Amino acid sequence: MSIKKKLILIGVCIVIVIAIFTINVVRQIKSTSEDNDRQELVQENIISKGEAYRLLSYLKYNKNNREALPFEINYQDENMSGWYDSYVNAAWNMGLIEKNIRTSPKEALTYGECKVIIDKLIIEEPWLQTVYEELSYDFINAVEVMKLSEFLELYEAILTKVPEEKRLVKDETLFVLGRDETNKDVMRMVTDQGRYYYNHTMTYEKPYELLKTSSFDNKDMVELYMDKGIDVKICGNEIVYITAITTDKIVLKNVWVVEGKGNEVNAFINGIDKKFEGQFPLSKEVNKVIADISIENQKIVQISVKPDIVHGKVLQSGEDYIEIDGYGKIPLEEDYRIYKVYGNLSSETTNSILVGYENTDFVVSGGKISAALITESIKAANIRVLLKTSGFASNYHEEIILTSDEEFVISSKERDNKYTAGEKVTISIGDELLKDGRIKVYTSSGEGKIQLLSVKRSEGNPKYRGTLEIVDNSEGLLLVNELPLEEYLYAVIPSEMPTYYGIEALKVQAVCARSYAYRHLMANSLNKYGAHVDDSVSYQVYNNISENEDSVLAVKDTYGQVIEYDGEVITAYYFSTSCGHTTTAEYVWANGEPIPYLKGRLMAVEDSSRVLSQENIRDYRDLSNEETFRKFISEDTLTTYDSEFNWYRWTTKIDIDTLNDTIDEKLASRYRANSNLILTMVNPNEGGTEPVYESIPVDSIGEIVDISVKNRETGGIITDLLITGSKKTILVKTEYNIRSILAPLTNTLIRKDLSEVNNLKLLPSAFFVIDKTVDDGKLRSITLNGGGYGHGVGMSQNGVKAMIDNGIKYKEILSYFYDGTEIGFIYE
Template identity: 50%
Template sequence: MSMRIKLIIIGICIVVVFIIGTININQKINGRKTEDHNFITVEDNIITKAEALRLLSYLYYDKAAREALTFDITYEDSQMSGWYDTYVNAAYHMGLIDKDITENPGEALTYGKCKSLMDNLILKEPGFQSIYQGLTFEFTNQDKDMATKDFLEIYQAILSDPGIGVVTPKPGGPTISPKPGDPTVTPKPDDTIASPKPGDTVRKTLLKEETLLVLGKDASGENPGRMITDQGKYYYTNSADYIKYLSPDPASQEEKDNLTAGEQQGNSDTGEKKGASTAGEEKDDPAAGQNGEQAAEEVSDLAERYLDQGIKALTCGQEIVYIWSLAEEEITLHNVWIKQGEASTLEVFVSGLDKTFTTQYKLSDSLQKVVGDITIKAKKVVQLSVKPDMIQGKVLRIGDGFIEIEGYGKLPMDENMKIYNIYSTLSEEPSTSILVGYENTSFIVSEGKVSAALITGMIKAENIRVLLMTTNYKDIYHSSVKLTGTGKFTVTAGGTAKTYKKGDVVTIEAGDELLKQGRITVEPVAEEGKIRILSIKRTSGNPWYRGHIEISGEDQGLILVNELPLEEYLYAVIPSEMPTSYGPEALKVQALCARSYAYKQLLSNGLSRYGAHVDDSTSYQVYNNIAENENSILAVKETYGQVIEYQGEVISAYYFSTSSGHTAGVSEVWINGNDLPYLEGKLLVSEGGQGSEGEGSEDMEQYADLSSEESFRSFIKAKGLPTTDSEFNWYRWEVTLSAQNLKKVIDANLKKRYEANPEMILTKVKDDGQGKEGFISQPVDTVGSIVDIQVVKRESSGIVSEILIVGSEGTVKVRSEYNIRTMLAPLYDEIVRQDGSSVEKMSLLPSSFFALDVNKKNDKLASITLNGGGYGHGAGLSQNGVKALAEQGKKYEEIAAYFYKDTDIGFIYE
């Protein structure tokens, strides 16, 4: 090869390398990642369609609602897809654009296209007609690319509308905040509420101005693209920096004055094209602007650019829409954990981050492991206030804005109260981490308020606190309480105790003088003694309680809490949940489940506002409805401390009475629930007999998926199918509900169920906000006469998760098994079980595993017939299935592992 040819080849290679390098540099400048080679050039300071739609989407949807929308748009070219897809889809759901996308969202927005978007918005919201008034630009040259500053001007006009209640200032202008008394409505996902209609106030809760101190980035890996601030964590992956357009600060004004002549003219010719974006690509950096306007020398990541600085941002939920100014004022970080301070250095733990700040002045004293407020300005600590006062005691209750601590009474909580775990790895914890009934937390008190809680040790979950309900479990508030004891007992109030002898009866009324001294405690003198509450009736009569009883007064009445050892609590749970005649192995399984469930509930702290962990009703586990006995006590003692674990964590041990032969997954029973790997729905049948695991059996294959009507009907009517529950009465049942009785039950429950679960009761409307028929969540109390009832959705386990009720005055879709069982309750009709026995006046349908048949007379609904199986929600362990397996000789560990997949036995008291 000649030297000349070699030089030509080398020259070509150099040119290729130069071109590739130039492209890569250009991409880095614009913060983009290339997925194809079809570049769309967009000028600096020109807004893209994608960015315009992103901004508009926040008028209706926050991040969760936007991502929950059904994805209905289609791109003419799949290469058009990009980071903006969910925003474009949201704009379609808002009625701003068509579902068929023929133009690349990455292209520049023209003034004409902007006018079209605004006109469509006004069609939905006629009140927005005023947004065109007072604009500093016109839409006359409709084919010209739109300046970013002009779009932001009209966007602020939208935000300034009284129907929004939030505004970002125009350049140099003031901030207008929401007015007191503005209504708030929490936005719902798309499957529960349609796009807002004219007059709706959903947007009032969406957009908000906030001043944030940027502390860093979320490095957890669970939620990438989140900025950590003093006010919480905010997603900022697609956020924009609009300081040069919107900041009222003089320093920013000079930059605005230097905008090109073309930018200032808006509709006139703009200058040379500088930026570039790529079709169908995502951002290479979380904070790169949508139009590529950052200069190459700028730090493109917003969290890094404004680290330790205050910013003013427009937010939507936990997402930053854009930054519009730097905050020049001082910002105070309240109740920070100060690790140590020396000279001019302060090491703190704040918002989950270890931070080191320089102080403006040297510290007069060294600091270590204290709580205090620090004030930041210009990245320095300019003020420090340490809070040294600490108290400790058993937490009795955590109410709305207060903590009740034994020996101190009710103390108000600082609105910026923090909770720190300081006994192991330093961390900031949620409010549920302060467990009632325990003393593992110290409290920092300042000016009479609790500023911080310091968790100083692990919980050894030995005691549980049970909220006691009235007779028939009607209420948590008692008008009065009447007590006695098996032996001597004391009544303590305000530190003064009075002793009563066996058989003495003490009555405490709401408003009793003793309650003015605080909480009243009633407890037996002898360790083995019990307190009997004569004002409560259960199946076993007036119940006896181990441990002690606490009585507190509220405006609604008296609250009763029984605190006792967890193991002794189980003595009276087991017989209330399972007949003790089921035998020792079955009772030991029940003990495992009950202990696991109680442990999880104890740590979740769900009833801390009442000073309890659980209540004694079916809302948790039934406690002391049937008194403890030798069998239940023995089952607890033989499984002392044992729980069911999955990968080292105690499981949520859901259980129910009787299966239909198939259990359900969590999300099939509780629609908003998260599926758990150990609670998968499974067919409890095989050719090997009750409860054996013959995965290859013909029955297993035939009935593994029961989501179709045909397969479920075949399953529910199959004879001689060997399952764990097939010998029990509730295994199969049938009921016919008359149209008249259906109406009575539905009318009695529809409003209640809507108020309890508004997202689960959906009403059919002619206009769902998108110009078509659909279902929305709105108040409803009747559908009139019942015309038809249909199964809308059946899960793979066979459980019905949605039904349609058609009435003369409306149609509703009812979701979730509990709501369905309530609406179809055989309160006035007789239900027949598989042995021919009948049951009346049931306030719930036995289960949601049923086939539905409509019976008509003269073309009108006369009744419906339900052929069903099982009793209870159907997730987890079947108690009657446990009995059957125990009778086959299986041990309690085997039985637990059968129902809870891949689990082991653990111990909670180690």
């Protein structure tokens, strides 16, 4: 190689090295340069468009709602994208700016641009019409860049005009305790009032000049304000901006004092361990107590210990009170806190006070509960069941009629009344028996049952083990049955599965039902009613069919057994009958969260002579394809564990007039149930772009023009159904809404054995295909050919029966349906 070529090659290499070095440097400084650009504008008392959009977005959206918006803005230059993207998108959704962004949000905002934005805001929100009148400046110099201080003056004027019920931005004083370390990638400040995001928070000290620091960095904001009080504007769980460091005395309410001695106090608040210095030495040591700590100039100036504690069984817990056996309803202090003080010290959520248990001490001050101290773990022995009226129609009873086959007691706070076997007692709203509050009903022996003559179930008037509690609520009488969890299962199993399926099948159901009940018991979701679950399909059906020898034996044979995944008890979802393939949890419920142990699977009987080949099985593993699913539903070439059951296949024909009536009847109520799951098309598919759907109140779509499957997922379940009407086009989301909207209310549904079922309020499942009858260009009727009964997630109860008949044992069946799980035990 010649010297000239070598020199050229060396030169090229040097250029490449320089280029790579330059790219890396640019990458390293890009994020900080954006912050620096933003900072420089602020230091010059100038506001950028991006910052203006950020502040204005809080008028309509909190963090969660803003980030949930579909990203639909278009930047003319991709380099315009930056930290402000979600705020710019929110401003477009508010109707304040155009969808196509032609000038960078990094640029300074002019007075003229600001006036255009605010004028649009006034059109959207007429209550802002007088906002300009209170400003100390005007917008005459339209081309001049706007001063930050004057935009903030405008912003605060806007905030004062927002009606209280619509106001998202509020003033708050926070004491900074530290940084949230649970997720290093999330910038969240821990304060005495909770945790707040501060990713794009700015510090604007009145009269709105930036706090003078040599290098301002949001990541250092916590260190900057550590152990100080700050006045802020917040929106939900996000700090909009900081207005001042407060010099006022701040009282940290209901702090857990680990140890206080001399000039030092070690405390725990909102998940943070803190060490405070006292202005003066403590007069005496304090340890493991609840106290209010007053801080001034970063030092403790006063500690007020709260020594009074009450203890008892929690009967009910509401948003602002807890009812404790023997004490009645005690209101909660505004800054009420919950601490778990056994094991590793931690702060707990409000649902942690479990009704029906006595594992908590309550610190009381001034007639209110200041703090709850959870002193031991829960041993889930008892469950509390809210009993609904006949037909599971309501939580509230107008009257309750009781009796028993043996002597029973009605106990109130003041007295116990005994009644003879067979005696009937009627309790009505405002009854004398309820004048002292909650009453309890139980048999004298503690072993008998109380019968409800005012409630009807499948077998007549149900009888209940344990204790019945009655409380007079403003809406009616609430009725709660407390009993051992194991005994509760006695009457769940026959209500959820035919007991003639045999003991082994009932064992499967028992373990599932116990797991399901345990999860809901710990979730405490019905605490406002003083219960863990109710007795309807909303949880598990309880005592619709009474217990029997087989159901009791199945519970006893599986005593305490639950299904666990990674050491945690699972929510063991189950349903009646599959179409031959189960589905995945994320495609059924609105939150869309994947659950690792609930995966859809083909339920082929792999040792069956009717299984043609492994290739045949592979053909049906992906049923999200429309044609594959149609073939699967219509052809009977593969035997699955549910194949022999009537609900395995079904068909129904619905004429368009009837379907119109059903949709008109159901649409408004389904929208009210969850407005994000019934969407209306606002912009059709034009020029190759996707149609735009929005949540808009709707009660009719006019005459049905077309209906089609928009999206099908694992197992063939329909998750999105498109219905085109003469007035509106809607997108119906989730299997439950689809089953409700297309319910054959007045039509006959024919099952696999040709038996007929009428007047269904829901389609059996969302595993179906649609065939349309069109005449003279108009849709006349639809025929739905489907399979299965229920949501299709987890365990098929009829599939269990078939597996038992094939000799498979209950533990193997559970691992088949709940992938990667094992059997655990809930009692210590």
